Amino acid sequence: MIGVVGTVPDRDFPLVTGEASLKDNSIYIQGRNIPVNRGTPALLAATIKTAQVLEQDAPFGYLVGDVGLGHGSRRLYEYLSGHLGKRDFNVIVFHYLQPDVDWHNRVLFAVEEMERRPVLIADAGFMYAAKMSGQSPKYDLFTPDIGELAFLADEEAPHPFYTRGFILHEENRAPELIARAYKHKNAARCLLVKGKQDLVANKQGIIATVDIYVEEAMEAIGGTGDTLTGIVTALIGTGMEVAKAAIIAARVNRLAGSYAKPTPATQVMDIIQHIPTALAKILSENEKGELWAKQS
């Protein structure tokens, strides 16, 4: 089963846990519904859609309300550190939580208590905490954008806000940043760098560049990075090798965007609706071997 850990942008939303489903553009979990716009709800919606096509179980969500001040995140960290050790997941994705090194470490201890070690994915705030704790190599996949990659590559920065390139993106420096992140052990086993070109990398360097299905309007649409993380999570949930899943996910996310015929006003849910068709096409290409031929 897949575990999804993250936040909902509503300060009054309580801590909820349970199987998540998608109905009428909303996530349903433990009797509550959450509109899908961006952030963890968008990640969850993309995971659910992908898992349905792959005939996998619905993901199990751990969600709490947080508007960026960390109150909800701290409650969720505490809950996870007490409960995660007894659960069984084959993959867990950690998403928009307020970075907190001490709590991050306690959650990681809980993961280490699990009978079966899950594949670990981190994105957004939780990825910052993983890097800040010096425990990045314990993760299987990070999904940074180019600014977040600059933070991973900066071995001295205690926080992203000290990092040159965190908000002033320098796309052309990606290979150098990836190498530096691995050199100082601040990267996961695999990186999926989201951007105009999506890059899949490991400690040897970039292993695939995905730049097909370019839609200008996608740049304006919020949540497309969240859906990419959601898709790759579900693919890894099937047991697929992490780098291969990252390449397929990048292609699926771009094709789903293209199928949506996006305008700058398109909302991310319109793209999520097209994930099943995009996934079917990309998986069919993969079976025929076309996918790997296109990467080489």
Place this chain on the structure above:
Amino acid sequence: MSFLGFLKSKKKKHKTLADPDRGILVFEHTSEVIKAESVLKKAGWKIRVMGPPPEIRSGCDLVIEIPLIEELNILRSLEEAGASPLEIVPVSSPLLQPVDLFQNKDFGKYLMIRAANMKLTIEKETETIVNISGGGCPDVPYLASKMVGMSLNEAPSPREIGHTLCGYALQLAYEEMRRR
């Protein structure tokens, strides 16, 4: 001035090779830039927050451009407020020219303004915010949930409800959009 006229005049300014009357303040942390900006604007100085020139590798993602002739007075104000910079660099060569934080993309019916990593898009006719993208800071989903679907005039300002550097960048995009 027309929209195109504005773009042209801006382009001309970028061609300036060096501006010996201007200097840039370099800070270690972006929150210090935000604090210093607030102090200097309150004191009435004509300053601009910009990106650091590639030649300067120290400091964070933001610098403040200042009139160099007022350097001592400005430094005094910042010292009193506990917001002193790491260093002051005169814009003495093209390589020391600070970088504009803004980019815009005209999609016809829609206009997108990017300030650093944050992008704000409106429908031009109604001035409704149709999308906010970029940034993985913890307050970004909340900012988007409160602003998307609102008109530019009615939407809360990111400064009021945001808490991070992404919120600050979105504030810059929001102010630039309103200025137009």
